[in-house]
Amino acid sequence: MNALSLDRLETPCLLLDEERMAANIARLKKHLAILNVPLRPHLKTAKSLDVARLLMQGPKGPITVSTIREAEYFAEHGVCDILYAVGITRNKLERASVLRKQGVDLSVVVDSIPAAQALVSHAREIGDRIPALIEIDADGHRSGVRLSDSEMLVEIGRLLHEEGILKGVMTHAGDSYACRNMEALVSAAEQERAITVACAQALRVSGLPCSVVSIGSTPTAHAARDLTGITEVRAGVFVFFDLVMAGVGVCSIEDIALSVLATIIGRQHDRGWIIVDAGWMAMSRDRGTGKQQTDQGYGLVCDLNGDAYPDMLMLEANQEHGILGVRPGSEAILPNLRIGDLVRILPNHACATAAQHDVYNVIMRDSKHQVQARWTRFRGW
Amino acid sequence: MNALSLDRLETPCLLLDEERMAANIARLKKHLAILNVPLRPHLKTAKSLDVARLLMQGPKGPITVSTIREAEYFAEHGVCDILYAVGITRNKLERASVLRKQGVDLSVVVDSIPAAQALVSHAREIGDRIPALIEIDADGHRSGVRLSDSEMLVEIGRLLHEEGILKGVMTHAGDSYACRNMEALVSAAEQERAITVACAQALRVSGLPCSVVSIGSTPTAHAARDLTGITEVRAGVFVFFDLVMAGVGVCSIEDIALSVLATIIGRQHDRGWIIVDAGWMAMSRDRGTGKQQTDQGYGLVCDLNGDAYPDMLMLEANQEHGILGVRPGSEAILPNLRIGDLVRILPNHACATAAQHDVYNVIMRDSKHQVQARWTRFRGW
Numbered sequence: 001m002n003a004l005s006l007d008r009l010e011t012p013c014l015l016l017d018e019e020r021m022a023a024n025i026a027r028l029k030k031h032l033a034i035l036n037v038p039l040r041p042h043l044k045t046a047k048s049l050d051v052a053r054l055l056m057q058g059p060k061g062p063i064t065v066s067t068i069r070e071a072e073y074f075a076e077h078g079v080c081d082i083l084y085a086v087g088i089t090r091n092k093l094e095r096a097s098v099l100r101k102q103g104v105d106l107s108v109v110v111d112s113i114p115a116a117q118a119l120v121s122h123a124r125e126i127g128d129r130i131p132a133l134i135e136i137d138a139d140g141h142r143s144g145v146r147l148s149d150s151e152m153l154v155e156i157g158r159l160l161h162e163e164g165i166l167k168g169v170m171t172h173a174g175d176s177y178a179c180r181n182m183e184a185l186v187s188a189a190e191q192e193r194a195i196t197v198a199c200a201q202a203l204r205v206s207g208l209p210c211s212v213v214s215i216g217s218t219p220t221a222h223a224a225r226d227l228t229g230i231t232e233v234r235a236g237v238f239v240f241f242d243l244v245m246a247g248v249g250v251c252s253i254e255d256i257a258l259s260v261l262a263t264i265i266g267r268q269h270d271r272g273w274i275i276v277d278a279g280w281m282a283m284s285r286d287r288g289t290g291k292q293q294t295d296q297g298y299g300l301v302c303d304l305n306g307d308a309y310p311d312m313l314m315l316e317a318n319q320e321h322g323i324l325g326v327r328p329g330s331e332a333i334l335p336n337l338r339i340g341d342l343v344r345i346l347p348n349h350a351c352a353t354a355a356q357h358d359v360y361n362v363i364m365r366d367s368k369h370q371v372q373a374r375w376t377r378f379r380g381w
Numbered sequence: 382m383n384a385l386s387l388d389r390l391e392t393p394c395l396l397l398d399e400e401r402m403a404a405n406i407a408r409l410k411k412h413l414a415i416l417n418v419p420l421r422p423h424l425k426t427a428k429s430l431d432v433a434r435l436l437m438q439g440p441k442g443p444i445t446v447s448t449i450r451e452a453e454y455f456a457e458h459g460v461c462d463i464l465y466a467v468g469i470t471r472n473k474l475e476r477a478s479v480l481r482k483q484g485v486d487l488s489v490v491v492d493s494i495p496a497a498q499a500l501v502s503h504a505r506e507i508g509d510r511i512p513a514l515i516e517i518d519a520d521g522h523r524s525g526v527r528l529s530d531s532e533m534l535v536e537i538g539r540l541l542h543e544e545g546i547l548k549g550v551m552t553h554a555g556d557s558y559a560c561r562n563m564e565a566l567v568s569a570a571e572q573e574r575a576i577t578v579a580c581a582q583a584l585r586v587s588g589l590p591c592s593v594v595s596i597g598s599t600p601t602a603h604a605a606r607d608l609t610g611i612t613e614v615r616a617g618v619f620v621f622f623d624l625v626m627a628g629v630g631v632c633s634i635e636d637i638a639l640s641v642l643a644t645i646i647g648r649q650h651d652r653g654w655i656i657v658d659a660g661w662m663a664m665s666r667d668r669g670t671g672k673q674q675t676d677q678g679y680g681l682v683c684d685l686n687g688d689a690y691p692d693m694l695m696l697e698a699n700q701e702h703g704i705l706g707v708r709p710g711s712e713a714i715l716p717n718l719r720i721g722d723l724v725r726i727l728p729n730h731a732c733a734t735a736a737q738h739d740v741y742n743v744i745m746r747d748s749k750h751q752v753q754a755r756w757t758r759f760r761g762w
Contacts, residue, residue: 010449010472012762044700066662066701068391086701087646089658090721091391111647114720142702143647143656174699265468266492266524275524277470281447282762285666285733318555319425319732320447320467321523339495340471351700352666355737358761380739381393381663 003370006304006342006363011263012278014357015344017306018372019365020257021239025054028221028238035227040064040083042216042236045351048360049077050375051239064216064234067381068095075104083107083214085170085234087135087143090118097128107167107212111135111144113152116159123163131167132160133212134203138195139188141174147195150202157208168212168231169203171196176219179248180293185223192220197229222250240350243300247292253300253308258354259344260299261361262322264337273315274324274337278345280317284352298322299345304369306344309335314345355379384751387685387723387744392644393659395738396725398687399753400746401638402620406435409602409619416608421445421464423597423617426732429741430458431756436620445597445615448762449476456485464488464595466551466615468516468524471499478509488548488593492516492525494533497540504544512548513541514593515584519576520569522555528576531583538589549593549612550584552577557600560629561674566604573601578610603631621731624681628673634681634689639735640725641680642742643703645718654696655705655718659726661698665733679703680726686750687725690716695726736760 006015032039041055044066052074056063061081065071071082072095080103084096088108099106110116110132123129134156137144145153160166173192179185192215200210215227216234227233240258241251262278280298289296297313301324311330316323324343326332337343347353354360354377362373387396413420422436425447433455437444442462446452452463453476461484465477469489480487491497491513504510515537518525526534541547554573560566573596581591596608597615608614621639622632643659661679670677678694682705692711697704705724707713718724728734735741735758743754 007472010476010762011470086658087656089392089644089646091388091644095391112720115646118721137649140652142697142699142704143649263470263472265470265496268518268524271521275468277467280667280733281736285668285730286661287666287668316523318523323523339493340499349666352661355662381391 001373003367003372005370006261009261009361009371011261011342012282013261013361014354014359015259015261016360016362016375017257017365018362020255022054024239024241024251024255024257028235031222032233035224037227037230038232040214040232040234042066042085042234043070043074045236045354046239047354047377047379048375049074052079055239062232068092069378069380071099071104071106073378075099075102080104083133085109085172087111087115088119093118093122093130096130097126100128100130107131107133109133109135109170110156113156113159116156119165120159120163123165129163129165131165133168133170133214134160136169136171136196136199138171138192139173139175141172144171147198147202150199153199153202154206154208157203157206161208166209168210168214169196169199170212170214173215173217173220176217177244177248179219181249182223185219185249186225189220189224190226193224193227193230200229218245219248219250237350240354242350243296243346243348244288244292247289247294253346256346258350259302259306259346260353262343262345264339264341264343266339272325272334274334276322276324276343277320278322279320281319282356283314283317283322283345283347284349284356285317286347286349286352288348296348299347302344302346304342304344308346382754384748384753386751387642390642390742390752392642392723393663394642394742395735395740396640396642397741397743397756398638398746399743401636403435405620405622405632405636405638409616412603413614416605418608418611419613421595421613421615423447423466423615424451424455426617426735427620428735428758428760429756430455432620433460443613449473450759450761452480452485452487454759456480456483461485464514466490466553468492468496469500474499474503474511477511478507481509481511488512488514490514490516490551491537494537494540497537500546501540501544504546510544510546512546514549514551514595515541517550517552517577517580519552519573520554520556522553525552526580528579528583531580534580534583535587535589538584538587542589547590549591549595550577550580551593551595554596554598554601557598558625558629560600562630563604566600566630567606570601570605571607574605574608574611581610599626600629600631618731621735623731624677624727624729625669625673628670628675634727637727639731640683640687640727641734643724643726645720645722645724647720653706653715655715657703657705657724658701659703660701662700663737664695664698664703664726664728665730665737666698667728667730667733669729677729680728683725683727685723685725689727
């Protein structure tokens with residue numbers, strides 16, 4: 001496509017700053033290279049082949065996905081080493097096996113006897129032995145078997161191993177999102193590593209194989225100082241970063257590669273409001289920074305260069321309207337923006353905001369923020 | 382399609398109870414028929430031709446939309462009386478005029494001199510005189526000109542009228558969502574009516590035409606006792622209803638027609654958690670009930686018949702994981718659900734939850750909740 005300046009776009013739409021993204025990708029890859037552990041990028045954030053190609057070690061993967069749809073999409077485009085990292089259900093096994101018949105090395109995740117039994121039954125009935133990782137609960141965040149439940153862990157492991165489908169263990173240190181400083185992050189990363197490695201060890205001392213020891217979250221991936229015993233790291237949001245990650249402390253506001261372009265459609269001067277044509281449909285309803293020290297509302301407002309206005313937030317969001325104003329308590333003065341002017345709004349949560357859009361408008365700083373490409377996204381299950 | 386039982390669906394997916402929806406539609410239509418005011422349904426909630434056909438007076442409309450994409454989609458399917466109810470921006474005028482050239486009677490909304498001037502310039506440069514409504518701020522919710530700013534109102538009106546494009550006034554009483562009892566709702570509805578009619582009158586006494594006096598929100602549409610002076614009512618979420626509307630008091634839980642079907646993928650017994658394969662990607666991040674008297678978390682959990690379990694909520698949502706548990710403070714006991722079982726989850730906000738999906742799985746109670754049809758949705762701008 002020919003380069004297009006931002007004022008030629010229809011709003012609202014999603015902008016992706018390619019240089020920031022490239023720097024974000026390089027940063028994690030460099031860190032993991034020093035720790036000598038490969039990355040299995042989580043593509044639930046990007047859901048885009050163009051972004052995937054910049055992330056993957058090679059055209060065949062490996063990758064992590066959060067839906068069978070993602071697995072199918074990337075498989076269609078040649079990726080063949082895929083971990084589906086949400087506990088598998090019986091109603092998804094058919095599509096999983098179709099992919100595997102096509103030559104895709106698709107692995108799945110279980111954290112209970114019934115789920116393991118479903119995989120074993122499927123293998124016996126359909127003849128497709130789908131390799132499985134046992135999910136470990138390293139921090140009480142969500143799913144997984146605990147290290148203290150090592151009997152259960154070994155029982156699940158034995159069930160899978162008898163069918164020849166035990167591949168290893170995996171965890172997601174989701175509670176690291178609640179960390180607020182580097183010390184806490186380093187400690188969360190070490191806890192994630194140590195517990196997952198200990199679970200792998202518990203399987204091995206029971207005579208079970210455990211070739212894969214997989215961990216992952218953007219905060220812990222960046223904070224890890226040592227990854228002894230870990231065979232791969234999964235992370236997704238590090239590609240774009242967002243206000244939540246800035247609040248956690250793993251990036252700065254200036255690293256955030258994703259923003260929503262919006263047009264000013266109205267003003268309510270005495271209330272200090274500027275109304276834009278981007279509401280929650282464009283930003284998502286994600287208010288992840290609401291629990292953090294600095295609440296960024298529905299997003300931090302920037303000028304067309306992507307530089308933040310002081311303390312200017314999207315205070316409220318309706319479906320297709322956003323209300324911009326000054327952060328409560330701040331004495332900042334609203335910029336002199338007029339109806340028809342454009343702003344860029346940084347998201348709380350890149351995964352959620354990107355999910356509201358079907359296209360990334362890819363911009364490059366050294367071309368004065370012109371749109372250089374349009375990359376498509378997909379969605380669904 | 383052949384009828385399909387719910388346990389044959391892949392999860393997560395969106396269910397639409399056709400009988401509940403039909404009753405919801407009939408209820409508002411009956412109410413407005415008594416008040417003798419036509420409905421211009423807002424299709425931002427449904428974004429579906431199948432639903433639109435059940436809502437519209439006839440195949441040609443009238444309808445309300447929140448994006449040009451919606452206008453284009455419904456116009457492709459024969460609808461030709463369309464109000465685009467978000468303040469118009471210059472970057473959308475081209476597509477608006479393309480629709481009008483195709484014979485669509487598309488009107489737009491402005492609430493400022495610059496926006497009115499942009500319409501006038503467009504008419505002079507392109508030759509397309511797009512009819513406009515002036516948006517009125519009836520309750521301080523968001524956009525619009527206030528009754529106390531009648532000078533501004535008349536100035537905008539005169540600008541539009543000189544170009545022959547002044548069609549009338551419109552408002553959206555969005556603050557009615559904050560009402561908590563019928564008395565407050567009735568009062569909000571009367572305020573919406575009275576202020577909008579007074580603004581129409583202010584235009585008329587200045588010698589300006591005002592043929593359309595349009596109001597709308599689901600709570601005020603249902604609560605209105607008298608609509609003297611109003612020429613049309615817009616409403617959208619009344620079709621499906623949701624937990625927020627139940628909290629406002631305009632429907633009961635049993636009226637909610639939309640739910641998300643999910644599969645149980647794990648349990649954390651000692652934490653009282655049940656994990657399902659529906660997270661915020663399926664439910665949206667909307668937490669509208671968080672500000673209401675009864676906080677329903679990310680949704681209220683029901684059995685396969687759509688009957689709510691006592692005090693069982695989606696307490697937390699990650700991208701593709703939901704954590705179900707008992708409402709904080711409740712002594713209810715979790716139902717004995719096993720891994721692989723299905724549940725249905727009622728949404729906070731029907732517009733936001735439906736927006737996460739591309740298909741409605743239409744179920745009918747008298748056929749034991751079998752899926753009778755699949756209706757597609759669209760999205761984008």
